[in-house]
Amino acid sequence: MLDAHRQELWRGSVVLASLLALQKPGYGYGLLDALERAGVPAPANTLYPLLRRLEGQGLLTSEWDTSGSRPRKFYRTSRDGVRLARALQREWRAIDAALTQLDTEEGE
């Protein structure tokens, strides 16, 4: 039960996490790895389609890098994407503040 609620809570954070992480260009698997190490649960089969969707919305730009051992698609957060990330981050803090306030009010 905890797992289901936890997943639900984290779900919306994947977009913000991706936009923030990709301010430095990155490719699909690399981002997956980075998110996992940061503790953001984002399954590959959700993350890869999400990247394409964000690209479609103009929040990410992409470029194929063929210089490595195999071609990789590098994503980078666009200017719109950065703007959205900042806005979402403010929301995130507002959520935290609201929860903290509710918690202390109850606790006292």
Next chain:
Amino acid sequence: MTTSLTDRYVAATVRHVAGRHRQEIERELRSSIADDVEARVELGESPEDAEYAALTELGDPDHLATRYADRSTVLIGPGVYPGYKRALGFAFLTILPITYLVNGIGRWVKHANAGDAIFGPLGVALTAAVYVFAGVTLLYVLVDRFGTDDGDHDSEDDKWTPARLPFGDTRRSTTWAEVGAGAVLGVLLIVALFVQRAMPVTTAGGARVPILDPGLDSFWIYYFIALVVFGVGLAVLNLRLVKWTVPTAVLGSVLVLAATVPLAVLFWQAKVLNPALGNETLATQGSWVSWLAIAVLVLGTVAVLVKTWRHRTTEGGTTT
């Protein structure tokens, strides 16, 4: 071949993806899978195990394709589901009994056998149920895909206001689903009236005659068709008004009575079903069949009138 499993996986995924994005997704997916396999091999797995594990983690290609397509794969979304359920219930409750009765009467006329008349129509009713189910479902699938109507709300552009809130715990008196189902039913009824003329039944005597009394053709059939059209029109109007108002409630009641009273009289005079069907009971004035029909009519009428006026009084009670 270590790539064959990946090939199959990628093919299974992009199979469902529309042409334009196909190559791009395929290329990207291959690259990501290769990255994952490489990382696992570096940790000491064999290439085969690594590939198997990477694909297992990506999961069912159909699900992945769905996410790439960014499109719902449910037939009927939550927006239209309540309407769908109501429409289905309404269609079953109206069309099935009518089908059963009409077919039962037809069989009784033909074979004059009560058992056949009671159990024979079950198969036909079942077939009708399947058709109704498929038809209503298809209709709502289309509404869900292409409709702008978000369920219970009007499809007009104007903004939602609190005035549109339903009254108390009662639903709005009429919903799109009911109007839609009613309109479909009305059309079916009108079609059925013409079809029964074109497709006569064979009587026990071998003659081929229409089910309904041809005496109705000159006036009554058109009278009832007009009432059906008016009824649907009133239902649409009622939808705009959100609830029954005094004028629409009176108009609705008049329409219901204008339909049921003459029909009851016609049943009592045994002028609804064709006397040429050759069944004595059906042709006799005031027979038990006509009383049964009248009883059903009275029950239906009372139910409709109660529904109409109850919504009226609920509304009257809450306004200050």
